[in-house]
Amino acid sequence: MSAPPIAQSAPIVPFWNRLREITRYPAHMSSMITIVMLAFGNLAIFLPFGPILVLLVTVAMYRYAFECLRATANGYMEPPEIAQSTDSGLGWKQIGLMVIFIAVSIVGVVLFGPKFGIALMLFLGLCLPGATMTLAMDESLASALNPAKWIALLTRMGWSYLAVVGLCLIILMSQRYAGALAAKVLPHFIAVIVVGIIANYALIVTFHLMGYLLYQYHDVVGFEPARPQILRPPAERDPDQDLLDEVAEFVRDGKPGNATELLRGHLRGRGGTHAVHTQYRKLLRLTDERDELLRHGQQYLNILMAQGKGRLALDLMRECKALEPTFGPADAEQTTQLAKFAAQSGQPELALGMLSDFHKRFPKSKDIPQNYLLAATLIHERLNQDEKARALLNYLKENYPNDSLMPEIDARLALIERTMAITKKPEAKG
Missing domain, CATH: 1.25.40.10 (Tetratricopeptide repeat domain)
Structure with a gap:
């Protein structure tokens, strides 16, 4: 008897057939909230130490952009609400990556003249998307600076990679033109916000585009996406919502300790939904209870694994490893x-x-x-x-x-x- 045929998954729509959806990706409410909030953060330029504060806002924006890139590469076509699963240092690493590329270009001009310097600059500009995708996959700046990684992506994706580089360049030029126009016609205070929104929107489009390229060519670049279910059940009221409302009231009254004890007793006695566990961990972080965060993390990791919630378990692992590098599952399986x-x-x-x-x-x-x-x-x-x-x-x-x-x-x-x-x-x- 012959083996049953292997089920074939639906083919991935090429990115060139989804350009409209890609350009509208940041317009989802979950993404626009982050884009607008961080654009308002640029107003920090008017405060003491303004450039430093704006740099922190930029780092936060890049971290969210990496969250969008990774979510897209994993097959999720709607932007995440906040950055949760990515390394908190990815924003700094991306800025460091760009600074290194610029520095190498300048050194090339100084040491070898303008012709070689311009050629090197063009080559690095061509490779920057590949370096960014490598950084998203490996979360390592050293890996992102490895030319073999860029060349591997370019050769395996072929003309599609070059097309995405061209699209990223068009988006960047359009963003610069729109930003310059807004800065020219609007009052300076308002222009800072509008220019920030335009820049953030363009950044999310480019990172979503790179994420989709990884998703489309995952089979040739060694990346296995965790595809989501297409249909999701409608959201239901949390079974523990009454408890969560009571906890929220304690927090509003400035009594986080009471809220923590209420949740702790509930979890020990009857367990709780994911929302209850999440709120409990938020309160523990607020009061800096590291040991309890690790103890609860070990316990909750067992629950998530038993329920088959691998993505949530990974998020919890990353959080606990940031507190204690040796943290891990309790058993081999x-x-x-x-x-x-x-x-x-x-x-x-x-x-x-x-x-x-x-x-x-x-x-x-x-x-x-x-x-x-x-x-x-x-x-x-x-x-x-x-x-x-x-x-x-x-x-x-x-x-x-x-x-x-x-x-x-x-x-x-x-x-x-x-x-x-x-x-x-x-x-x-x-």
Whole structure:
């Protein structure tokens, strides 16, 4: 009897057939709230230390833009309300990336003259979207500065990548023209807000466009999107809404301690909905109760994993790891499931953090070979650390020679060794 056919997913609509939807993406209410609020934040320029405050606003805007990029790359075609799952330092890393690109261009002009400098500037401008997408996938500035990553994206996506670069340039030029026009005809105070809205809107369009390019070409760039369900049930009243209303009243009255104790008792006695757990953690952060945040995080992580809510579990993992880098699931099975989901969701560093020293924490686990094969794959494809990946695979060959995954381990090891042989510099002859 032949094997049943594999179900085929619906083809992804190319970005050139969704340009209207892409340009209207930031107009969703959830995105416009952030765009407008942060545009008003630019009014800080009129305050003491204004440039520093505006820089912080810009960093926040870039972080939200990365949230939109990643959500789009994962198949979500509506913008998120706030930045939750991205690294809080991504905004700074993007600004650092652009500063480095500009500095390299200037150095090129100074050292090699205007012709080479302009050529270098054009090349870096062409590669900046690729570097930005790499930063979104790997959350590593070092990885985003790796030219091999940019070239890989460009060659694998082909003319589509060049088309997106051209569209980003058109959007940037249009934004500059509209901003200059607004600054010319409006009073300065109002113009600061309007120019900020235009710039923020254009930024979200470009990052959404780059995210969609990753989504469209995920199969050739090694990114596995976590596609959402197309149909979502209508929102219902939270079963614990009465409790949440009571907590909100305590907070309004300036009694966060009472609110925290009320939620703590409810969770210990009867559990609670996601909204209750979320509100409890907000109050714990407000009162800086680090130990309780970690204790509750461990408990709530078990609940989320049991309910199959992987995305929420990853968000919780990131939050708790920021408090305690060694934080992780309590058992091997949860670690395996969550690390795999993190890798599929384009969060390789989080996955690798969970898999670090897995064999020492769970020496009897049957998941060691599959987890270290995943880790080696991520280290090879996302971090370009082939020596480390090869060492990990050789460890598996030595200690688990009869494992059923050995053919895949051998194939991955052979690929890594071929890559190393190609990239290895020829030894200098004496």
